[in-house]
Amino acid sequence: MSAPSTAAPPTAPPGRISSWVWAVARLAIRIFYRVERIGGALPDGPLLLVANHPNTLADPALIQATAGRAVRFLAKSTLFADHVVSPLIRRSGAIPVYRRMDPGVDTSRNVETFAAVQATLEAGEAVCLFPEGKSHAAGRLEPLRTGAARMVLAGGRPVTLVAVGLNFSRLARFRSRVTVVFGRPFEAEDLRVAGAADGGAADAVRRLTERIEERLRHLMIEAEPRLDLPIVERVDRLYTAARGVSRDPRERVGRRRLIARGIEELRARDPERLAEIVGRVDDYDASLARFGLRDRDLDREVPFAAAVRFAVREGALALLLAPLAILTLAVFAAPYWITGEFARRAPDIQSRATWQLLAGAVAYPTWIGVVAVTIGAGVGATAGLLSVPGLAALALGGMGAVERELSVLRTVRAFRALRRTPAEARAALHRQRAVIADVLDRAREWLDEPGGR
Secondary structure (H helix, E strand, C coil): CCCCCCCCCCCCCCCCCCHHHHHHHHHHHHHHCEEEEECCCCCCCCEEEEECCCCCCHHHHHHHHHHCCCEEEEEEHHHCCCCCCHHHHHHCCCEEECCCCCCCCCHHHHHHHHHHHHHHHHCCCEEEECCCCCCCCCCCCCCCCCHHHHHHHCCCCCCEEEEEEEEECCCCCCCCEEEEEECCCECCHHHHHHHHHHCCHHHHHHHHHHHHHHHHHCCCCCCCCCCHHHHHHHHHHHHHHHHCCCCCHHHHHHHHHHHHHHHHHHHHHCHHHHHHHHHHHHHHHHHHHHHCCCHHHHCCCCCHHHHHHHHHHHHHHHHHHHHHHHHHHHHCHHHHHHHHHHHCCCCCHHHHHHHHHHHHHHHHHHHHHHHHHHHHHHCCHHHHHHHHHHHHHHHHHHHHHHHHHHHHHHHHHHHHHHHHCCHHHHHHHHHHHHHHHHHHHHHHHHHHCCCCC
């Protein structure tokens, strides 16, 4: 990848957004991730979205895919020239921001950035920025820059703000889950009026930045992604199964926020108690693994008649879906491997998904072209041309077939494991899980007490 140019990019005028760029980005995001959206529809009129930034260029695509209205983004100026994604950045309608941390950048040009943002908001459009000022995979919100607050308070008309929490189960894993949480809209007119009346503009900026930070933290699961986040998710699945609580995505995010906070506080105040909880969970997981079970399998009661109906239905579907899944895996094995190999060369974890998305956007269409040309050479030009939409449909439909058949295999494996597991062993696993849930409840009560113990 070439070094970024120090030449300053032009600031794009409001409203110049190439819809095809975002259409491709939305499609790529929906293919790569299982996307969940939480929150109401975004309001009309001037709107400033503020989001955390864990996954480089995937984050704007995720927000654009779930916002429900066109959004312009702020992007670092070095992405606008001499970069592999520069053509896409320029056509996306992004507004360059000139960061002090980027070498050779003229930060005085941020006057143009502020002017472009104000013009966009005055036109009643939506703008999104990432107030942390950089992408990172720390799993926790970094200190916020004041740019968002200054843009809102310096404008000539009221602007609605909405915080957006991006929560990735696995940043760079294909078909992993990402939950995009849109918070409730809020205003800053009280701070703008107070700042103007008292001459306390700096204090108003500080208070609005704090307000944005508080809103963002409420929408995020703050946990280190490699070590702590798997524990948070594992504890939540266990607790949800043990207590029979709701699996609603909004409530799940709230629970995991509390679990993540609890792990952080226990690590600081009582690491031995945290080690005890993790040890109990590990022991329980080992017990489940001995019988080939998962949490939710313990609570399943599958009557023989229901098992027969499932076998008949899924067996009939497998006659169609299994060959489709196998054909998809065979046809697209090469671009899948190429995409994975390219992504593994990404400089850091937060860039890996973006590298994989970009590689896939090149590898899969190129491979479809190669296969189509091969078919055309062997069968005829018409057949080659007609194979292009067919191959594209196979890539999308086959992915669904693969996922469904894998889900069926997991269900069959769980049913067989249940049939082999003695009732006494299942009861012991239930008791083991209930004890862990009791320990978690006591730990939460202990954390909620003033000063801990």
